[in-house]
Amino acid sequence: MSDTFLPGDPPIPLKLRRSARAKRISLRISQLDGRVTLTMPKRLAAREALAFAQSKEPWIRQHLEARGADVTVGLGTELPLGGRLVQVVPGRGRSVQLGRDEIAVPGPEDRVGKRLGAYLREVARDRLASACDDYAARLGHSYSRITMRDTRSRWGSCTSDGALMFSWRLIMTPPEVLDYVAAHEVAHLAEMNHSPAFWAGVERIYGPYKEPRNWLRTEGNALHRFRF
Structure with missing residues (x-):
């Protein structure tokens, strides 16, 4: 599997995957991480697969937009917890404190996401x-x-x-x-x-x-x- 990009604004990362069993070119967008995988027959020229991806560019961008961008968790992030949205705010002391609408995470700002994940x-x-x-x-x-x-x-x-x-x-x-x-x-x-x-x-x-x-x-x- 190799990496390339579909030109545009912004460029879209593509994973090129050759398969001996593939009889045609196919596209798959992972709903988990937004990865776009282009699978093609083993002996097909890469330029033909990329041309196929370019012809599907509007469809790819539409699905990526519907999925939404990844969120790096830090101070100010709103995330679901127990079925409701809470905002990550600075905490005091040594322990994470969960309130009704906020979750307070103490410690350095660049460690908030990691500490919250562990909690x-x-x-x-x-x-x-x-x-x-x-x-x-x-x-x-x-x-x-x-x-x-x-x-x-x-x-x-x-x-x-x-x-x-x-x-x-x-x-x-x-x-x-x-x-x-x-x-x-x-x-x-x-x-x-x-x-x-x-x-x-x-x-x-x-x-x-x-x-x-x-x-x-x-x-x-x-x-x-x-x-x-």
């Missing part, structure tokens, strides 16, 4: 552990451990030995969405599939789940725009 990971772990304890008790199955990661392809997972993994960015979602993901992964302790029995288990321990599931599908990717 949110801890809050997410506590919140998800509490939810998983509750749903595991309802299900009648126990899990072995919980880990937090900054995953891009999934919000959670469950292994055959009962280990649960979650994206810490779930703390940015409305509470009912975080609870749904916790229940979803806990339900896998009984059913390691997405069979009707699995979904019946989710509904039994959580309740109706379509709304939070749809929220993740339509709004979840935007949470990856925030760079800590």
